[in-house]
Amino acid sequence: MSTPIWKQTKVLIPVGVLVVVMAALIAGVSFLGSRPIDPDAVMVSACKESALSKVKSPSTASFGPMHTEPLTSPGEYTHQITSWVDAQNGFGAIVRAKVYCHMRVTSDGDVRVVSTVTER
Incomplete structure (x- = not known):
């Protein structure tokens, strides 16, 4: 018996959101840290x-x-x-x-x- 599609997407959506948020945070921190001070x-x-x-x-x-x-x-x-x-x-x-x-x-x-x- 296979898992219904609605149960699979319930898990995948939060994991996908978490991955996108983590990537944005990492990119934002490295971008902010790379600006030289005038x-x-x-x-x-x-x-x-x-x-x-x-x-x-x-x-x-x-x-x-x-x-x-x-x-x-x-x-x-x-x-x-x-x-x-x-x-x-x-x-x-x-x-x-x-x-x-x-x-x-x-x-x-x-x-x-x-x-x-x-x-x-």
Whole structure:
């Protein structure tokens, strides 16, 4: 006596779904793990975060284009980022300040803000 087809498909469907889900998870993990980290994007993000700590009203801040330049003769820092930020001052007026971030990228890829200067 053979097993009815409906009993065979009851077992095959969950096994098939499990195989597809496992394959998708494995492919997704390997795809996500293979993307390189952009050090310029990390430096820009760290610079913005550091500059926000220096303005009176960070929630109102708006940045201009961030220009990242490696230094040819690095000393304490290896890169400089320049930009500007518009933000409200203590009286509610929008003021623009120049932003200079001095960054250090270590040989193992760590990014650190050495100094951030904002000037009007």
